[in-house]
Amino acid sequence: MKEELKKQLKEKLDPVSYEVIVNKGTERPHSGEYNLNLKDGIYSCKACGEALFESGSKFDAGCGWPSFDQEIAEGKIKEVFDDSHGMRRVEVVCANCDGHLGHLFNDGPTETGLRYCVNSVSVDFEEA
Template sequence: MKVIKSEEEWKKQLSPEEYYILREKGTEAPYSGKFNMHFEKGVYTCKACGAVLFDSYSKFNSHCGWPSFDQEIVKGRITEKLDTSHGMTRMEILCANCGSHLGHVFNDGPTKTGLRYCVNSASLDFVEE
């Protein structure tokens, strides 16, 4: 079931940094996020709605400064939207359940999928296995 909330409800639920990233499409500073070099076993969920997005088996160190994954845990958990902001053309990734901004996906991943889901740590929670 999709999560629909007003921006006021999101502001009450999320910290100012989380709101900026998840709802205003912000970005945390590279190498600053708590999940950048986090490699415990478990699943990564959307910080806003709790939807399971990635598992630890798809996470890799891409040396880009943000947590990186090569695939979503189940197809359809993430939606993509063309992003032409900041003079760039990229593919934005959003939680399919609540529409929150997660980061971007690139076609330069080193694994067999060829994808690199570059995600803000502030967009995620983690549930240990």
């Protein structure tokens, strides 16, 4: 993420969102406002406003974070290898601004087999 954007986000975001989006932190499980959100709408990057996920791709994975089985359109999410915490995972970031969203796992229950595990504080929700 570019330094200029980091400065702008420091002023725009609350401290928890900044820590997660910019410093690749994680919100506590079961603490996010969108974990159990069942409303129809669009989830967008909190940093730049880019549309990322539709509510129709959201499912309850029981993990404590909002989970989706696909991005809203190809190329909206970038995948980056994450070797932190003694394991190899796939980090997902907004392709538009490089803001940290969460991680991607291959254990989803739908036909895609994917589970985009996303921090609520990384996204905004606009109800349909």
